[in-house]
Amino acid sequence: MARKTDLLPGTLDMLILKTLTRGALHGYGIAASIKNLSEDVLTVEEGSLYPALQRLLLQGWVRAEWKITETNRRARFYTLTAAGRKQLGHELSQFDQMIAAIGRVLQDA
Amino acid sequence: MARKTDLLPGTLDMLILKTLTRGALHGYGIAASIKNLSEDVLTVEEGSLYPALQRLLLQGWVRAEWKITETNRRARFYTLTAAGRKQLGHELSQFDQMIAAIGRVLQDA
DNA sequence: GCTTTATCCATAGCTTATCTATGGATAGAA
DNA sequence: TTCTATCCATAGATAAGCTATGGATAAAGC
Numbered sequence: 001m002a003r004k005t006d007l008l009p010g011t012l013d014m015l016i017l018k019t020l021t022r023g024a025l026h027g028y029g030i031a032a033s034i035k036n037l038s039e040d041v042l043t044v045e046e047g048s049l050y051p052a053l054q055r056l057l058l059q060g061w062v063r064a065e066w067k068i069t070e071t072n073r074r075a076r077f078y079t080l081t082a083a084g085r086k087q088l089g090h091e092l093s094q095f096d097q098m099i100a101a102i103g104r105v106l107q108d109a
Numbered sequence: 110m111a112r113k114t115d116l117l118p119g120t121l122d123m124l125i126l127k128t129l130t131r132g133a134l135h136g137y138g139i140a141a142s143i144k145n146l147s148e149d150v151l152t153v154e155e156g157s158l159y160p161a162l163q164r165l166l167l168q169g170w171v172r173a174e175w176k177i178t179e180t181n182r183r184a185r186f187y188t189l190t191a192a193g194r195k196q197l198g199h200e201l202s203q204f205d206q207m208i209a210a211i212g213r214v215l216q217d218a
Numbered sequence: 219g220c221t222t223t224a225t226c227c228a229t230a231g232c233t234t235a236t237c238t239a240t241g242g243a244t245a246g247a248a
Numbered sequence: 249t250t251c252t253a254t255c256c257a258t259a260g261a262t263a264a265g266c267t268a269t270g271g272a273t274a275a276a277g278c
Contacts (some may be wrong), residue, residue, distance in 0.1 A: 008117035008207050009264080015214055028255050034214055041210035048236050050257055055235095057219060070235060075255055092215070098117050099208065101150035104145055104200070105124055118235075118264060137226050157265050161226055164264095179273060184226055 006043040013061075014053050014095060017080060017088040020062060026075035027053060039095070053078060061087050115152040121161050123168075123204060124151070126197040129171060135139060135184035136162060149153060170196050 007015075019025065019033050030042040030053075056062040061084030064076045080088070116124075128134065128142050139155040139162075165171040170193030173185045189197070 005119060005236070007236075008120075008204075008211065010114060011117075011211060012235080015211070018215055027257095028253095032254095037214045038210035039213065041206055042214065045237060046255095046257080047238065047240095047259095051235085054257095069255085071254070073255060074244090093257070095117075097150055101147035102117065102120060102124070104148065105146045105151065106127055114265070116265075121265080135226070137224095137227095141225095145233095150230095154266060155228080156230095156267065156269095160265080179228085180225070182226060183273090 006045060007048070012044065012048060012097065013056060014088065014091040015044075016049075016052060016056065017061060017084055017091070020078055020080040021085070021088070024077045024079045025068075026069065026073070026077050030078070056084065059087070060084070115154060116157070120204065121153065121155060121157060122165060123197065123200040125158075125161060125165065126193055126200070129187060129189040130194070130197070131184045133188045135178065135186050137184070139187070148182070153193075165193065169193070 015034055016030055019030050022033075025033065031046070031049055034042050034044050043060055045106075053064075056078075059062060061081060062078045063081055064078050066074055067073050067077045074091070124143055124159075125139055127150050128139050130188055134142065136155075140155070142160055143151050143153050144203075162171065164174060165187075170190060171187045172190055175183055176186050178184050
């Protein structure tokens, strides 16, 4: 399909949750953090990010509050909840399991 | 989202192509091979598999011919084409890059 | 001979994740 | 004052994968 994707589908929620373990951040900051840590390999488009944050809010995995940034702007800061931390654990272990399984299929034999 | 997925989305074509590097196989055999090699972690549903094979055929990455199996059944055997082998290379390197990038985001710091 | 199970193909319709394309607003730099 | 970077958000399109079906046959078990 020559899929043109900026992310591995299915990993965005996990990446956001993980990013928030480093402290509360607003949307723009989350995207920037993922982009930087991934060394520009992963790009989170805003049209993916904000719907994802809505999902996470609805699930109760993050909490949001409006604050003022260091750059003097209004922004919604997202914080990981206890449930979110637990969810992250689940997603991480499932991801590891999948990657390991894919690795077994991909290895020569 | 508590996504219920049997695969990491975006990896199915790659898994199929890789499976065919081990020799021609029919659909059922491809699914069985992936399931076995992954130790039952990855399950390819038929509703995912056959549309995927159609995509691969359309792209010219696999070729198909009807044959008789060792168990005496008619089945479509799929073979990797040269273009398919090339495509597999692309997908593998992109996948590796993505996994490495995700790893950087997921690691503690 | 009959039933069951495993093997094999395939499609229609649904769901959902992600992307593209917009639109809007403001702070600070140039 | 113009431009760029920072910030929010949604609508609509695309496409991948799943669920649910439907059909057919070989072989084994009874």
